[in-house]
Amino acid sequence: MGSLLSQLGLECGRKEVKEEERHLRANDREFNLSYEYADNAIKTSKYNIFTFLPLNLFEQFQRLANAYFLFLLCLQLIPEISSLSWFTTVVPLVLVLSMTMAKDGSDDINRHRCDRQVNNRKVEVLIDGELRSEKWMDVQVGDIIKLENNQFVTADLLLLSSSEPLNLIYIETAELDGETNLKVKQALTVTGELEDCIEKLANFNGEVRCEPPNNRLDKFTGTLTLKGEMYSLDNERVLLRGCTLRNTQWCFGLVVFGGPDTKLMQNCGKTTLKRTSIDRLMNVLVLSIFGFLAVMCLILAVGNGIWEYQEGSKFAAFLPKQEGVNAPFSAFLTFWSYVIILNTVVPISLYVSVEIIRLGNSFYIDWDRKMYYPKSDTPAEARTTTLNEELGQIKYIFSDKTGTLTQNIMTFNKCSINGKSYGELLDFSGQRVEINEKTEKVDFSWNNLADPKFCFHDHSLVEVVREGNPEVQAFFRLLALCHTVMPEEKKEGELYYQAQSPDEGALVTAARNFGFVFRSRTPESITVVEMGELVTYELLAVLDFNNVRKRMSVIVRSPEGKLTLYCKGADTIIFERLNPSCSKLKEVTTEHLNEYAGDGLRTLALAYKDIDPKYMEEWKLRHHEASTAMDEREEKLDALYEEIEKGLLLLGSTAVEDKLQDGVPQTIEQLSKADIKIWVLTGDKQETAENIGYSCNMLREEMTEVFIVSANTAEEVRKELQTARRKMRPDGPEEPTVTKSRSGLFCLLKTETVADEPVDGEYAMVINGHSLAFALEKDMEMELLRTACMCQTVICCRVTPLQKAQVVELVKKYKQAITLAIGDGANDVSMIKAAHIGVGISGQEGMQAVLSSDFSFAQFRYLQRLLLVHGRWSYLRMCKFLRYFFYKNFTFTFVHFWYGFFCGFSAQTVYDEWFITLYNLVYTALPVLALSLFDQDVNDRWSFQYPKLYAPGQLNQYFSKRAFVYTVLHSGYSSLVLFFIPWAAMYDTVRDDGKDIVDYQSFALLAQTCLLIAVSIQLGLDTHYWTSVNQFFLWGSLCVYFAVIFTMYSNGMFLIFTSSFPFIGTARNSLNQPNVWLTMLLTSILCVLPVVAYRFLRILLWPTVNDKVRYKVRQDKVLPPAPRRVQARRTSTRRSGYAFSHAQGYGDLVTSGRFLRWTPKSRPALFSQTDSPLAQTQPQFYRTINEGGEPPLSP
């Protein structure tokens, strides 16, 4: 509702008519103002001083609960109906409204502050032929503004000119789409000529026509008309608000969209409010409670009608009838009177308390030191405070791979050079030594260009390099030459690599540290510092990587004129193309490769070949021919490459570790023990994904079978899925068992649930994006779901962000299970938003995932704590709270119902009005809050020890419709006891001095005290974890109750407010009576006794896991063993080690020179002040280059 309203507000603030086309003229404010485009001021705040109260109230009363209470309040103003004083409703309502109002107000003040801060930023604007420093909010559409390096882009701009050659500029879009790599934008040549000449710029009068404001970040269409000429504009020319200018001295831009029209602002606002399943259940329950309330009121109203007819008419001598009120009308009035009295079945404080509890439990997540990651100083954060209890009900986890399971850090771990393996430490007896933090690292200080963060443990390799071993040198030379990495040297000797894949970065960095420093490149040359010597190689050709070739090569001419082809690629591919003379080396290397693969490392084989210059000449000609050929260019090139990459000489192999985050295998093991299914959805290749699957224990050698679905047509995919399914469950039915049901408010939601199908043995499925696209079609999704849900592990690779979301939606739709998506990058946003709960890994790839997530933390392993500890507790607490809350209010209300039969159905309350007002707000508020903030069945270590404890949440066991019915019956019993025991005990009796005690006021006092004691004891029974706060709140509340009644029933209060406190003296006169106390004792015992007996029997005969663990904790009286450190299991079978996570086309880029901008020596001054902030956060100095237009996939 809120968003709707604010959107309305935004909409009204602008124009009513939808803009069809934007038309603006540079430097012509009058012209542009005629269109009334929004200026650059942004407004995210909702209220101002004057609108706050009415708008906020209006918003609040749109909530059903508040509106209901307003309705009650109106009912109470009708004297014929009013059965309670106005304050019984007004006090809670005002309290709730003012609390919400305070929260909304403070939120809005923060927004105002942010808005102000952003709006008041200064930017240089070209006005009347000179540059003036203006506030952001005063910038108008059509203004020309100047941006300097590292400044934020003020509005959506059309780039006019820049300081860089070719009118390029570099921007970082991390805030916009989460990608941290730099992107290039280029101005039109015609505007680029303006350069920074103020005069020219001031006279610039180009007219822009373009699309109306929209939210597409990757698209822009428009035209620029300048001096009668039309130029087309696309996304390449546009700078979006939210980006940051990098590595560019200055640029000029023409404001096209300002403030609310910018793509950034257009992109936000459509947050779908996530609600938990408990929320939905609560809504259903509240509705049924309303129904129940209506039934109760109806019964009492009918009773009243009958009473009026039979008794009331005769009793008129003492109680005259109201004028014009006959029995049916009286019944009608009574109905509403009872609506007021019995409204406590749905107390307003329920909603407030639920919010408070969720907020409190969210704070616990923020405060948890065990989810704080010291390395990046990131605590866990609950960004949404309304979903906590759902964390305890997760059934499916969808995880991204890169940056989530893995650190997205590749480390050069081992290598095999010329048949000798390096990188492993062996002790004297030849045993492997475990490498840990303390192991001595290789000292690279002899190399002043070395990357200080690189670490390696095998000293022998350095020695060999420094000795000048030709094979080893050739090995590293290859690594330094054969790649598509871009160097960046900001200061002399400070090298940063921008690698297209992190593997390459790792390899080039390794070469760098071992003395073969890749220094710079031009389209025609590569400069390398070889053991301190500057060597420039002529780059003759780059034989680029593609998916089929699975290798890349470079052909270089050394300064001595020697021509060499260096090649690296998948072992199988390279081995096929080796010179037969290497067969022995091949065998040894294969052995090493097996070993590396067994360790879960990514391997590459390296080979080289010397080329005859003559042959090269001829080849180059043919290459040129082929690359300019009009048809079958690809094939011709491939054939050429194939021809030259033959007869290679093997150098060795590399092993790069795609480092898993700490504790990932253990976390996955724990979560699967808790019956949570984990699906990995990654943009990575199948091989990489499988590899990671094995190393984090999701795929295991002992699994019965791992199905791989990678087909190219829909029919094949279907067949493969069916085959897999039949293998897992040969006797299973062909058609899935679908349970159709209806749920939600008024049963409007149709749900279909596919039953879980049991299978023998453990299976896993790997499906690639291509097949997934077919499988997600309407007619096949059920097949996919069934097969996938039978598997322990599902890995989807090469999936697009959209498919990630589709998979999540599929499971959500047919499994009716709670899903969680965890990811770190912009490509995970869709699934994070689609899942019930989205978790963002903060730290690595920008903020986009975190910004759209509900919870965020720095490490994947914290997920188990989030779910198994926080989630479980939150769920437990919320369920306990709801059960208890409904119990206490139903009990409270039912007593009124019974009393109705003894007071002529006249809507007379049993309790004092003040008690009714304060019962939920004061007497029982804090103890139940303490219960739901502190309670824990077992502590966190036991929660880890027994992940099975998580199961009740998944099965909705603690709070369901059934539990609710049980609660209602329980309250029914309690209310019977609480009404009829005092009734019978007091019937016709008197005080110990013979005076009255069965008067209305004494009876009210007795009934309310009995009630309060009984519900307090019930709370005590429900509490499993008695902290001092619980004790204090519980006893404190009882004390407060007695203090309050003695105060309210005192002489003073009566004499001051005679009509408000008529209960004077009741407390004194009845609480000194022994039979009053005996009655209280009796009711308490009678309320508690059956509960205790029932619970005792249940624990005795049908203990739940929970009970067993609690019993065990009690028996052992010791802390559980500290979580054991599981050794990552090594599997020895060789898998395809190929994991060259490259994309095609970078060879061309490297040679085209488009990215070759850095000429380090020529302009060092510029970079000295502009440290790239990104490079410093990256653990190793390479970045991922993404091509401009390509949608981001997981690297």
Place this chain on the structure above:
Amino acid sequence: MMASNYNAKEEDGHQPAAIGHGGAGTVKNKKPDNTAFKQQRLPAWQPILTAGTVLPAFFVIGLIFIPIGIGLFVTSNNIKELEIDYTGVDMSSPCYNCSQSYSWNSTKPCTCSVPFSLDQPFESNVFMYYGLSNFYQNHRRYVKSRDDSQLNGDKASLKSPSKECEPYRTSDEKPIAPCGAIANSLFNDTLELYYIDPNGSRTAIPLVKKGIAWWTDKHVKFRNPGGNDNLTVVFQGTSKPVNWRKSVYELDPSDPDNNGFINEDFIVWMRTAALPTFRKLYRIIHKKPNMTPTLPLGRYILEVTYNYPVRSFEGRKRMILSTISWMGGKNPFLGIAYITVGSVCFFLGIVLLIIHHKYGNRNHSADIRS
């Protein structure tokens, strides 16, 4: 409820995390505090329901409740109580005639004598109650039909009573004092008790009409306007309740301390009953200084001045004579309830004990899959 997930601050990467890029070391460490509260490690007592606690509790409750119950039952049984229904429903009843012809305004009082006999003497103080049945003193409209300010002696309220008193707020354009339906329906039967000597002569038993209301009611809640002197003047300009025969200041002209709003019969009536069947203290028969019983056994006559009509709504009127104990009047319920609950507890304890012995080892084997 947030209008959007957009926050101006987020736009430009001004989160602390982003600042962290550049000014490393300057930002405060965000490590959460290590307090027991924030880490959810508050020391706590974690009781669980085990046989060791539940079974003894059941037995102990049983063992405590049964004696209490017996005590209560015996006490209640020792209380002597006599109840006489003088409504006059039966033709044979002495008050039949009076009950048939009633009118609020009849000037001639109707009296009837109900003979009864005590077969055991009543010792100590004896309390005389009148009881009404089927009388809805707890009806919502009835209960609120009063003006506490007026009864507390507020002069403004005396002149213009609260609206709650309608329709008994004014009469003949004069405010009614005391106003409202409760006051209007004041119980106005007069009960007198005579002991019939064996020789046939009647001895009036002295009935004390003071000390029957709560102290707080008498001294705080109810006050005459302008003190107790000259009530006639004070109540000038007010009208008597419609059903009353005399004005409020004529309730007990003999005793200024018991007249007007602080008339104890009136106060007792104004303390509305919780249930439609109730009894209210009417008079006290103080015990005699010597050893003779307050009410010796023998024959008595209850002289009723029959004013109060209950026949129309099938109500009943009773006169109750009762002694009291430390636990109040006669009510066997509490005693029986205690005995029952105690026995049930004890029995349940035994049943649970048997079940525990038979199946109790299920829990011990703690075969929990970790």
